[in-house]
């Protein structure tokens with residue numbers, strides 16, 4: 001079934017601190033706090049946009065939804081009720097929030113107002129990295145909140161970042177393992193991008209912090225992608241959304257509008273290399289699913305060129321019988 005998300009950003013409202021990487025205005029592209037009327041207007045617009053037959057969900061993103069002023073939070077949820085009752089919002093409501101603002105009382109309230117999915121901005125499961133990046137919560141709080149969310153029957157989403165200040169790739173892989181143990185329904189992976197006006201920008205400009213390059217980001221995130229997919233967890237986002245103010249304004253980091261495709265290409269590169277291991281240099285046919293040819297070839301033929309540098313002249317062809325990531329190499 002087609003999914004349609006009606007996104008309403010609640011920027012930087014209710015945050016008890018200022019995370020090292022966060023410039024909410026730049027990330028969400030929004031500065032104004034939405035009103036209940038804005039929520040209703042977003043639903044009305046979506047209704048005219050042809051969502052027939054789709055799974056339609058209203059998503060409050062961009063802030064710490066359960067940490068905002070309680071009356072304001074309820075007013076936003078109230079505004080969605082007519083659209084839930086009419087059946088238009090057949091996917092209910094999705095919110096993203098902080099792990100330290102989840103408890104029985106707020107989960108009971110969210111359930112009452114038709115929230116179905118809760119995403120936690122966990123970012124890391126290493127307390128040292130959380131402190132260094134001024135997150136203001138612990139890994140233990142992520143675990144407790146996740147378990148409570150699942151116990152209440154909500155869909156659980158976890159968000160992590162790679163390349164934060166003080167972290168290395170092993171930390172990212174350990175975070176992924178601890179996420180997998182929590183059995184989330186969805187995961188989002190956001191490689192760190194240094195935005196102006198943030199603590200990371202100061203550290204980066206002073207030389208104290210080296211953010212992962214795009215190449216390094218692709219190496220790390222492609223491993224994470226494989227780990228989560230093998231665990232049967234749906235990765236609903238990899239990389240920041242391609243918004244003009246992020247594209248134009250970021251200082252450094254692993255940003256690319258088609259990051260997921262780059263990572264999938266990297267997975268193919270590793271698989272092809274492994275299939276060629278021990279084989280003599282020469283010409284080879286690589287067979288993959290027809291839908292996967294461009295990923296196997298790599299963006300701008302990156303994989304083909306890298307293989308050629310190792311002495312393997314490869315041609316990629318499609319075969320309907322192959323599944324995603326399945327391949328054979330023949331001479």
Ligand code: SF4
Pocket residue numbers: 012015016017018019022023024062063064098121
């Ligand atoms: S909790 Fe979220 S919105 Fe608040 S400062 Fe941190 S990253 Fe930004």
